[in-house]
Amino acid sequence: MTRRVAITGLGVVTPAGNDVPAMWSRLLEGRGCGAPITNFDARGFSTRIAAEVRNADTLPLPPDRKLLKFGNRSHRFALVAAEEAMRDAGIAPTPADRHRWGCVVGTGMMTVSFDELASVQREAAPAGELDAGKVLAEATANDPMAFCRSQSTAGVSLLMRRFGIAGYASSVHTACASGGQAIGTAMRVIRRGAADRVLAGGFDSMVSPVGLAGFCLLSAVSPDNDTPERASRPFDATRNGFLLGEGAGFVVLEEWQSAVRRGARIYAELAGDGNSLSSYRITDSHPSGDGPIQAMQRALRDAGALAADVDYLNAHGTSTPMNDRSEAAAAKVVFGERVGAVAVSSTKSVMGHLIAAAGAVEAVVCALAIRESTLPINANLRDIDPDCAHLNIVRDAPRQQRVRVALSNSLGFGGSNSCLAFRHPEETAAIVAKEGA
Amino acid sequence: MRIVITGAGAICGVGASPAAIVDAALEGRSAIAEIASFDASGWPRRHAAEVTEYNAAKLVGDRKLLKLIRRSDVFGIYAADQAIGAAGIPAFRDALDGDAAVAFSEATGCYVGSGGGAFNVNYDYFPLMAETHGDMEGFGRELASTVNPMWLLRTLPNNVLCHVGIRHAIKGPNACITNHTTSGMLAVIEGAEAIRDGEAERVVTAGHDAPIEPQTILYYHRCGLVAERELRPFDAARDGSVLGEGAGALVLESEASAAARGARILGEYLGGGDAAEGEGLLALRDDGDGPARAIEAALADAKLAPADVGLIVAHGNGTRLSDASEAAALTRVFGTSMPPVTAFKWATGHPLAASGILDVTLGLEAARRRVAPGVTTLQHLDPACAGVAVAAQSRATRGDIVLVVCRGFGGTNAAVLMRALPG
Numbered sequence: 001m002t003r004r005v006a007i008t009g010l011g012v013v014t015p016a017g018n019d020v021p022a023m024w025s026r027l028l029e030g031r032g033c034g035a036p037i038t039n040f041d042a043r044g045f046s047t048r049i050a051a052e053v054r055n056a057d058t059l060p061l062p063p064d065r066k067l068l069k070f071g072n073r074s075h076r077f078a079l080v081a082a083e084e085a086m087r088d089a090g091i092a093p094t095p096a097d098r099h100r101w102g103c104v105v106g107t108g109m110m111t112v113s114f115d116e117l118a119s120v121q122r123e124a125a126p127a128g129e130l131d132a133g134k135v136l137a138e139a140t141a142n143d144p145m146a147f148c149r150s151q152s153t154a155g156v157s158l159l160m161r162r163f164g165i166a167g168y169a170s171s172v173h174t175a176c177a178s179g180g181q182a183i184g185t186a187m188r189v190i191r192r193g194a195a196d197r198v199l200a201g202g203f204d205s206m207v208s209p210v211g212l213a214g215f216c217l218l219s220a221v222s223p224d225n226d227t228p229e230r231a232s233r234p235f236d237a238t239r240n241g242f243l244l245g246e247g248a249g250f251v252v253l254e255e256w257q258s259a260v261r262r263g264a265r266i267y268a269e270l271a272g273d274g275n276s277l278s279s280y281r282i283t284d285s286h287p288s289g290d291g292p293i294q295a296m297q298r299a300l301r302d303a304g305a306l307a308a309d310v311d312y313l314n315a316h317g318t319s320t321p322m323n324d325r326s327e328a329a330a331a332k333v334v335f336g337e338r339v340g341a342v343a344v345s346s347t348k349s350v351m352g353h354l355i356a357a358a359g360a361v362e363a364v365v366c367a368l369a370i371r372e373s374t375l376p377i378n379a380n381l382r383d384i385d386p387d388c389a390h391l392n393i394v395r396d397a398p399r400q401q402r403v404r405v406a407l408s409n410s411l412g413f414g415g416s417n418s419c420l421a422f423r424h425p426e427e428t429a430a431i432v433a434k435e436g437a
Numbered sequence: 438m439r440i441v442i443t444g445a446g447a448i449c450g451v452g453a454s455p456a457a458i459v460d461a462a463l464e465g466r467s468a469i470a471e472i473a474s475f476d477a478s479g480w481p482r483r484h485a486a487e488v489t490e491y492n493a494a495k496l497v498g499d500r501k502l503l504k505l506i507r508r509s510d511v512f513g514i515y516a517a518d519q520a521i522g523a524a525g526i527p528a529f530r531d532a533l534d535g536d537a538a539v540a541f542s543e544a545t546g547c548y549v550g551s552g553g554g555a556f557n558v559n560y561d562y563f564p565l566m567a568e569t570h571g572d573m574e575g576f577g578r579e580l581a582s583t584v585n586p587m588w589l590l591r592t593l594p595n596n597v598l599c600h601v602g603i604r605h606a607i608k609g610p611n612a613c614i615t616n617h618t619t620s621g622m623l624a625v626i627e628g629a630e631a632i633r634d635g636e637a638e639r640v641v642t643a644g645h646d647a648p649i650e651p652q653t654i655l656y657y658h659r660c661g662l663v664a665e666r667e668l669r670p671f672d673a674a675r676d677g678s679v680l681g682e683g684a685g686a687l688v689l690e691s692e693a694s695a696a697a698r699g700a701r702i703l704g705e706y707l708g709g710g711d712a713a714e715g716e717g718l719l720a721l722r723d724d725g726d727g728p729a730r731a732i733e734a735a736l737a738d739a740k741l742a743p744a745d746v747g748l749i750v751a752h753g754n755g756t757r758l759s760d761a762s763e764a765a766a767l768t769r770v771f772g773t774s775m776p777p778v779t780a781f782k783w784a785t786g787h788p789l790a791a792s793g794i795l796d797v798t799l800g801l802e803a804a805r806r807r808v809a810p811g812v813t814t815l816q817h818l819d820p821a822c823a824g825v826a827v828a829a830q831s832r833a834t835r836g837d838i839v840l841v842v843c844r845g846f847g848g849t850n851a852a853v854l855m856r857a858l859p860g
Contacts, residue, residue, distance in 0.1 A: 040573060041573035041577075042573070042577060043573075043574045043577065044573065044574035044575060044576060044577025044578035044579075045577035045578075045580065046577075046581070048577075070717070070718055098715075099712065099730060103713075103715075109592065109594060111555075111558075112556065112559070117559050117566075118566060120652070121563050121566045121567065122571075125560065125563040125566075127567055128563045128564035128565075128566070128567035129563065129564075130557075130563065130651070132476055132477065132651040133479065135651040135652060135655060136655065141651075141652050141656070142659055143659075144656065144660050146656075147659070147660065148718050148719065150556075151617065151718060151846060152552075152615040152616065153615075153617040153718065153845065153846045153849065154718060156847055156849075157717060157846065157847035157848075158718075160713055160715030160848075161715055161716060161717050164715070165715050166712070166713055166714060166715045166727075167711075167713065168711045168712070168713070169616070169711065169715065170614055170616050170619075170623055170711070171614065171615050171616040171617075172614050172616075173594045173595055173613050173614075173615040174598070174611070174612065175593060175595055181612055185612065188627075188630060188634070192630060192633075192634075194711070194734070209573065209576060209577075210562060213562070213576075213577075214588055214589030214592070215589065216580060216581070217581060217584060217585075217586045217588055217589065218587075218589055218590075275611060275612075275636075276543075276608055276609065276611070277546075277599075277602045277609065277610075277611045278602075278608070279542070279599075279602035279603045279606055279607055279608050280603070282505065282593075282599055283590065291608070294543060294608065298610075302636075412595070413589075413590070413593060413595075413599075414593055414595045414599035414613075415599055415602060415603075416595060416599075416611055416613070
């Protein structure tokens with residue numbers, strides 16, 4: 001019999017709140033988190049706003065100071081969010097089963113911090129061109145800790161060390177699809193029996209000079225510096241770019257039967273993973289929705305669900321002109337005549353785009369929507385884009401509604417598309433009972 | 438379900454195909470030499486295994502593309518093209534009509550292991566930083582007039598996935614794995630799982646890296662990981678690893694998919710395993726528990742016993758602790774009946790994220806020739822590595838099944854088993 005996967009623990013650090021209850025209430029309130037950037041002096045940038053994690057200095061970090069030296073800002077978000085998820089699940093690896101625990105994360109684009117980069121520039125590239133000989137005497141370039149923090153495996157290493165995980169370990173990066181792909185990979189690892197439990201999620205912080213610069217150069221971020229709380233307005237006719245966010249989201253995934261046996265609180269079944277490559281252009285999505293269509297259809301097929309079972313779509317909904325149009329077109333193809341019956345919202349309207357963490361945080365949102373039978377708002381929607389008008393968008397107020405199946409899209413630069421399918425635990429229990437009979 | 442291997446590609450300092458690299462190893466040639474890409478005179482460590490005859494436009498056959506990718510991506514795209522071409526995929530797909538071509542694309546996956554985390558991509562900001570002297574406001578203001586607008590795209594760790602997808606119309610399941618050294622091997626394992634799951638009928642897997650740059654060399658040295666001159670796996674006098682660069686790629690598919698094209702079968706993917714020690718980014722256990730569990734997991738996945746293995750390609754990165762603990766793992770699993778062991782990093786250097794999949798392509802090629810290439814730099818086996826059946830001279834393998842081991846930061850370990858068809 002196929003091994004199913006239960007979600008039993010949730011944790012987040014987001015601009016909308018530094019734990020799950022705080023984030024959820026802000027999402028229901030539907031108030032945007034965009035504000036002038038405080039992480040650094042962004043006054044000269046064409047976009048000077050972002051959705052930052054507030055009070056990052058007072059996050060409840062683990063007490064191990066030596067461990068923290070191995071992490072940067074996004075790793076601290078990861079540690080705090082993962083801690084909440086593990087506590088929430090009420091289970092931790094033991095010496096006897098730590099080999100059966102895995103850890104799969106979506107990581108941001110790892111590199112040294114801007115201050116460290118600036119130090120290398122001052123010493124080794126004073127005129128703008130690197131002089132390799134001068135690198136030898138530069139402090140950052142000789143600091144093994146700066147190196148460790150810059151590594152793509154810094155996050156997964158910290159998390160395994162912190163929680164005593166010693167099984168399957170992987171880090172993935174498919175730009176904005178990273179978090180979704182990490183959780184999908186983790187689900188498959190449990191299904192095939194390579195692990196029984198996996199701590200899975202994503203973390204990122206690109207609210208830094210180089211991170212913001214990359215998006216400004218591409219004109220991908222909203223330039224609405226005077227109305228930051230309304231800058232992210234997915235599916236609105238006047239949308240003009242995404243709002244850069246930061247943070248982390250984690251879930252504890254467990255093999256279904258073992259979760260049931262220990263009486264765990266099961267938020268939802270992580271029922272399907274759909275994954276496709278658009279192979280169209282690097283930054284553009286196909287206007288027809290080609291790419292996301294296949295991801296959504298595969299997620300449904302993988303979950304053994306029909307389009308008619310879906311009650312909620314947590315859209316990728318970045319608020320860029322192209323993404324939202326393409327995604328709306330995809331929904332029309334996937335749901336067909338029933339497209340108006342599927343409630344849709346993009347929670348990026350409130351918390352911005354958390355890049356490599358987005359898919360993971362939005363998986364948490366889907367689990368909460370199922371558990372609470374409540375759909376969060378697509379904030380800031382005033383005039384719907386005629387190309388998106390067929391969508392049944394949750395606007396103005398949260399909606400009370402039981403969700404049988406929820407989908408979460410994460411569509412990345414480079415054309416990687418991830419769609420995760422979540423099923424109400426009662427629906428899954430009924431299916432399992434039927435299978436057993 | 439049988440998963441067959443129908444194409445392989447590779448590039449590194451000693452050659453630009455799996456066959457050329459294995460030839461070089463059999464001749465005792467190594468790419469490790471004084472660094473040519475920057476002036477390393479006066480550096481405490483001056484050696485690397487570079488691709489010295491680097492012509493990016495020739496490697497990817499598309500000059501315009503070079504504006505959008507970096508050196509590591511060039512290697513990855515080259516190796517993937519080679520594997521896909523060897524598998525006969527482009528000609529076959531081009532002959533399909535509309536719907537069949539779409540179905541073929543959607544049943545083809547792509548799994549890439551990528552280095553990411555390169556330092557020099559950020560050096561594109563140095564002219565702007567030099568001009569603005571720490572004035573952030575000026576940095577933001579002058580940005581658009583100084584830095585290439587496509588900077589972020591050139592920097593994406595998932596570039597190879599994206600461009601291989603576009604070049605070959607691949608639209609199936611995919612991943613870009615950025616898990617340090619195990620990235621490329623995890624791409625092989627996850628790609629094979631996509632076929633087992635029925636998500637894809639065939640997958641292109643690749644791994645690439647280009648870490649030879651001043652800041653990286655210095656960091657590895659400060660972490661105590663770089664050899665002064667030579668990379669000497671399992672030798673008593675080994676003193677560290679030497680960075681390399683390059684890529685490896687494989688095409689894996691279901692038997693039915695290969696049969697439909699009449700594709701030549703190079704070998705069979707039998708199983709894979711992954712196990713971390715999780716004791717920190719740079720920490721390694723000295724008992725080899727992680728690599729031993731990864732090998733055991735791969736054997737279990739392939740339903741094989743240690744005695745079935747005919748050739749082992751060790752990670753053998755030449756550092757004191759990694760080789761000694763890997764030796765402990767190999768003796769734990771294979772005891773006194775160990776098949777011939779080889780390692781390739783003495784010739785290829787250590788191309789980090791590419792290393793696992795590069796070794797997979799080389800292990801497959803060597804096993805097809807039924808030869809365990811000698812480790813030329815081995816003089817005296819370290820007593821701490823006693824029991825590892827490694828030799829300076831080339832020997833015959835014990836059979837057609839090859840095990841490849843890969844280890845990375847974070848105490849991560851992976852292992853893959855293949856059956857090699859005679860070539």
